Amino acid sequence: MTTLFRTTCLAAILSVAGLAAQAQTALRLAHAAPETDLQQNLALFLKEQLEERSGGEITVTIFPQGQLGNDAAMVDGTRSGIIDVVxxxxxxxxxxxxxxxxxxxxxxxxxRADAYAVLDGEVGQGISEQFQGHGLKMLGYPENGYRNMTNNRGPITQPGDVAGLQMRVNNSKALSDMFQALGATPQQIPVAELYTALETGVVDAQDHPVGIVQSFKFDEVQDYLSLTQHAYSALALAMNLNKFNGLSEEHQALVQEVATEAVAMQRGLAQDREEEMLADLEGKGMQINRDVDAAAFQEAVRPVWDGFVAQNGDAIVTAITSR
Incomplete structure (x- = not known):
């Protein structure tokens, strides 16, 4: 009886411990944007919905504005498990x-409809699966938006207007190659350091979607915003693969379901608020230029596509453009 009693007690303790562990599934979500950015809206939606719909069994703590490191550090942290969601x-x-x-x-x-169809469809899912080999579960592709150019020299209406600019770029090879082809001098600078770089003249131009221009207050250090819309900029919402696989099947499904809803919500906000953001920037003194020769830019940057195909083959480009 004593042995049976002890066994029963141990089973009960382990059962309670298992429930407690499940109840304490805590996720750390990190991003680099300010709390005024739509990325924070997505993060808050994810937190609220996961906590509510899991009955408190999943909790989410948000670390905005690069609190856990720059973008590269956050990606590495998510792969290693220091961060759960990036x-x-x-x-x-x-x-x-x-x-x-x-x-x-x-x-x-x-x-945007073309971008969503590709990112959410077979092509995007094929890319998502490849990230699993690097310890990441891709949950979706939120929107950063169409990239536009800002500078202090004047409106950019045609490719020649870019020549000679000291242009901040991110680590996208395609965008760096594009600005080089247009005659600018690209310099890679983390977004967290960009405001100061523009303020001190380290660079005199940059490209970002309208929401980032507003949330990072680049209007304070840039006079002209030209709506070149030269590239669609997707975000990645990814989770540590081991953390995801360690969830119950029910919680895995819930995380994916809420992430998909959060992406859709954030994309909708990005579209709905863009004109409002532009009006806000204009009201603060930024000169908005909509007169852009898109066809001339497309022709000028065509070699960037050729360079990508030479390095990576034409399969994915063909899959995107032939759908």
Whole structure:
């Protein structure tokens, strides 16, 4: 009886411990954007919905504005398990899966609908699966938006207007190659250091979606915003693969379901608020230029596509453009 009693007690303790462990599934979510950015809206949606729909069995702590390191550090931290979920520019992950760089090619997505169809469809899912080999579970592709150019020299309406600019670039090879082809001098600077670099004249131009220009307050150090829309910029929402696989099947399904809803919500906000953001920037003194010769830019940057195909083959570019 004593042995049976002890065995029963141990089983009960282990059962309670298992439930406690499940109840204490805590996720750390990190991103580099300010709390005023739509990336924080997505993070808050994810937190609220996961906590509510899991009955408190999953909790999420958000670390915005690069609190856990720059983009590269956050990606590495997520792969190692120090961070559970990361939201970052997809360009910060193309070193792991070079074919994902096709999504960064200038003018490859004529419309947002085209981008969504590719990223959420067979092509995007194929790329997502490749990240599992690097310890990451891709949960979706939120929106950073169409990239536009800002500078202090004047409106950019045609390719020649870019020549001679000291242009900050991210680590996207496609964008760096594009600005080089246009005659600018690209310099890679982390986004967290960009405001100071613009303020001190280290660079005099940069490119980002409208939401980032607003949330990082680049209007304070840049006079002209030209809506070149030269590249669609996707974000990546990814989770440590071991952490995801360690969840119950029910919680795995919930995380993916909520992530998909969060991406859709954030994309909708990005579209709905863009004109409002532009009006805000204009009201703060930024000169908005919509007169851009898109056809001339597309022709000028075509060699960037050729360079990508030479390095990575034409399969993914063909899959994107022939759908």
């Amino acid at each position: 939201m970052t520019g997809l360009n910060n992950m193309t070193g792991l899966v070079p074919e994902a760089g096709a999504f960064e090619l200038p003018f490859i997505f004529p419309t």
